[in-house]
Amino acid sequence: MSDVDATDTAFWHPFAAMGAVRHGEFVVTRGEDVWLWDEAGNRYLDATASLWCVNVGHGRREIAEAVAAQMSELATYHTFTDFANRPALELTRRLAGLAPVPGAKIFLVNGGGEAIDTAAKIAREYFARTGQPERTVLVSRRHAYHGTHGFGTALAGIPANRLAAPFVPDVVQVEWDDPEALDAEIERIGPGRVAAFFVEPVIGAGGVYPPPPGYIERVREICTRHGVLLVIDSVICGFGRLGDWFGVDRFGIVPDLVTFAKGITSGYVQLGGVVAHERVAEPFFADGAPPFRHGATYSGHPTACAAALANLDVMENEGLLKRADGLELPLHEAVQSLADHPLVAEARGGTGVLAAIELDPERLAANPALPAAVAAGARRRGVLVRPMVSAVAVSPPLTFTEGHIELLTEALRGGLDDAK
Known part of the structure; x- marks a missing residue:
């Protein structure tokens, strides 16, 4: 050496x-x-x-102290099957109360890339469980950034980021600012084959592109008409970045799934997740429903959840x-x-x-x-x-x-x- x-x-x-x-x-x-x-x-x-x-902001003692206190009591434990911890239960209840969807259920992961992969899997599995297994196509936008995991790389709208992509089949793209292009693409593919449309409220890493007036509202209408799930990617836009909790509240629409990360803990500890509308969650929560075979060792990590709760307190208090x-x-x-x-x-x-x-x-x-x-x-x-x-x-x-x-x-x- x-x-x-x-x-x-x-x-x-x-x-x-x-x-x-x-x-x-x-x-x-x-x-x-x-x-x-x-x-x-x-x-x-x-x-x-x-x-x-x-x-x-940096150096928040409130978050550091919450993390230290939680680590001294229970730093980590898995949440597979029926295992839980109080910070995870409290955080998901709190997020469900803030979410812009009724009856929200929250799937926790480690960050934004995992949140995107989780949302994509939920969307396809939702249709498989509701008798429409042929709905597998995922749609994204030019300039979009949805992380660098498998689904996120395939959904990427930044050409330089599509290294060895697509990693998954049945992914297509439309122009970032034209809702009618989405409508036309769904019709071209066949509405009965499309599972979900992924949308950043403001495209972030792809160049900071705010949506044209009425764009978010119009794509909600198009997705509803075709039975396509609208996935709002608020990994960047959530928790205050757009002046609201989930980066979509200001547009007055109800999404089907929302991905989040980053601002949930202000980056102090890694945490992300997916908010699911009660309609989307129902086939997974119904009596007798089989397990959703997806998750990470650190899903619902108690220390990360304690950081998130302290972060939300700071945001609300100030x-x-x-x-x-x-x-x-x-x-x-x-x-x-x-x-x-x-x-x-x-x-x-x-x-x-x-x-x-x-x-x-x-x-x-x-x-x-x-x-x-x-x-x-x-x-x-x-x-x-x-x-x-x-x-x-x-x-x-x-x-x-x-x-x-x-x-x-x-x-x-x-x-x-x-x-x-």
């Missing part, structure tokens, strides 16, 4: 060009509210809430949903102020506490690393933003204030200037 290069990392980073990263990691050591510090003691504004998830509503317009105006920059093709936002600047397509074609260059320039100015395939995104903690917006805007403009 003496010839091992001590500067060469053993950590294989996700979504990383490891040849560039292996000798140059950016090590974060501490967080407090909207701020982070690196190993050299430099402070940064976390304008991404890690990956869209630290909704209550009125963070209302605070998110107040941040929506100022954040949108901030990115709009950059629309005149020669590198910017479009500024998007206005639905929730997330926004993006799309970069000029000609410059991107000449330099695909342009989003990373803009983000690096912002980092040099003390602000962390999220580079994507063709855009740079911001999604700060909900404890962000209008007073932080000037720093964010100046850093983004500086990053754009450096890159041009």
